[in-house]
Amino acid sequence: MTLIEMKGLRKVFGRNIEAVKNLDLSVEEGEFLVLVGPSGCGKTTTLRMIAGFEEPTAGEIYIQGRLVNDIEPGQRNLGMVFQNLALFPHKTVAENIEFGPRMKKVDPETRLRRVREAAEMVKITHLLDKLPGQCSGGEAQRVALARTLVTDPSVFLLDEPLSSLDAKLRREMRAEIDRLHQRLGKTFVFVTHDQEEAMTLADRIVVMRDGVIEQVGSPLEIYGDPVSHFVADFFGSPSMNLIPGTLSQESGKARFRAPGLTVELPPSFSQAPAGEATLGFRPEHLAVSQNGGIFRGEVRLVEPLGKDTLLYFDRGGERPLIAVVEGTRTFREGDTLGVSVNPDLLYLFGGDGKRIRRGSKGTGIRPA
Ligand SMILES: Nc1ncnc2c1ncn2[C@@H]1O[C@H](COP(=O)(O)OP(=O)(O)OP(=O)(O)O)[C@@H](O)[C@H]1O
Numbered sequence: 106m107t108l109i110e111m112k113g114l115r116k117v118f119g120r121n122i123e124a125v126k127n128l129d130l131s132v133e134e135g136e137f138l139v140l141v142g143p144s145g146c147g148k149t150t151t152l153r154m155i156a157g158f159e160e161p162t163a164g165e166i167y168i169q170g171r172l173v174n175d176i177e178p179g180q181r182n183l184g185m186v187f188q189n190l191a192l193f194p195h196k197t198v199a200e201n202i203e204f205g206p207r208m209k210k211v212d213p214e215t216r217l218r219r220v221r222e223a224a225e226m227v228k229i230t231h232l233l234d235k236l237p238g239q240c241s242g243g244e245a246q247r248v249a250l251a252r253t254l255v256t257d258p259s260v261f262l263l264d265e266p267l268s269s270l271d272a273k274l275r276r277e278m279r280a281e282i283d284r285l286h287q288r289l290g291k292t293f294v295f296v297t298h299d300q301e302e303a304m305t306l307a308d309r310i311v312v313m314r315d316g317v318i319e320q321v322g323s324p325l326e327i328y329g330d331p332v333s334h335f336v337a338d339f340f341g342s343p344s345m346n347l348i349p350g351t352l353s354q355e356s357g358k359a360r361f362r363a364p365g366l367t368v369e370l371p372p373s374f375s376q377a378p379a380g381e382a383t384l385g386f387r388p389e390h391l392a393v394s395q396n397g398g399i400f401r402g403e404v405r406l407v408e409p410l411g412k413d414t415l416l417y418f419d420r421g422g423e424r425p426l427i428a429v430v431e432g433t434r435t436f437r438e439g440d441t442l443g444v445s446v447n448p449d450l451l452y453l454f455g456g457d458g459k460r461i462r463r464g465s466k467g468t469g470i471r472p473a
Pocket residue numbers: 118119122123124142143144145146147148149150151188298
């Protein structure tokens with residue numbers, strides 16, 4: 106069932122800062138929806154419009170079928186965790202968590218019980234008497250979460266709740282938010298600019314760019330079936346190798362050429378229009394050998410990551426080509442190697458950045 110629906114949503118700040126351009130999006134009940142995109146693409150603005158802290162310049166927002174454009178934030182039954190946490194510095198953790206229910210005039214006994222339950226859920230019972238300033242970054246994030254949990258909202262709106270944490274803590278908190286979502290069965294709308302966070306948490310990912318939606322899909326669809334150069338580049342670490350060049354159609358055969366690289370494309374590309382194009386292939390889909398390959402080049406950098414090793418190939422001024430190989434194989438900087446790729450795992454993007462074709466084995470679900 107659709108819980109939140111946004112139609113033609115637009116937000117202009119001042120005279121001409123168009124933060125959100127024309128957004129149509131629905132959020133299904135119980136799903137974990139992640140809004141992801143680079144800084145400034147309109148994620149926070151979208152979330153704040155849902156929450157009611159920002160008035161749309163145009164368009165409608167419906168929650169459970171009811172138009173809420175003119176409904177106060179407090180009446181929307183949503184819980185928002187802000188990008189900057191916004192905890193009261195002079196109130197204890199317990200008082201911070203208790204604030205919402207107190208404003209709603211919940212009786213003291215129920216308040217106390219709810220604060221305890223929320224604190225237990227995010228494991229901060231031992232911090233209840235501290236001030237926010239005496240908490241670590243991760244602890245403060247948990248307090249902010251508890252403060253929202255305690256209001257028992259129908260939807261959780263989380264704006265980069267993990268961004269101030271170090272990598273390890275972020276992974277831990279990520280798992281905890283995932284558990285919380287499963288345990289509560291509530292709807293989550295989660296904003297991040299971290300593609301990995303989006304991939305691991307989301308049921309559906311909404312990729313935003315410059316105030317518009319670029320693509321919506323499951324993590325696997327977004328990864329395997331990116332609709333544009335932008336999405337292909339944004340997801341995956343290291344990201345997809347994207348090589349600008351030219352596509353030609355010669356007697357029914359598609360051929361891609363770029364400096365130092367010529368690739369015969371499989372029959373599925375024979376309808377692609379000739380001209381300026383970008384060829385894409387993921388680092389993990391490359392095979393490296395002494396001879397042959399679509400590209401031969403010198404290894405400029407070897408980056409051992411343990412299980413895998415990254416090889417960076419020099420492409421003379423262009424972005425380096427990156428291959429992922431098993432960590433047990435040894436390569437040295439300065440080695441000249443050939444790189445090959447299964448043609449069924451190739452992606453082709455047009456001059457406008459839109460995907461034209463992909464090989465028949467892209468890891469996505471739908472054929473191109
Ligand atoms: N109150 C405001 N007044 C004027 N411009 C604003 C305001 N809030 C946001 N903007 C602008 O709107 C655009 C979108 O901002 P928004 O905060 O939604 O981005 P974001 O995707 O959340 O970015 P980040 O990842 O950096 O948090 C930006 O260009 C920003 O400068």
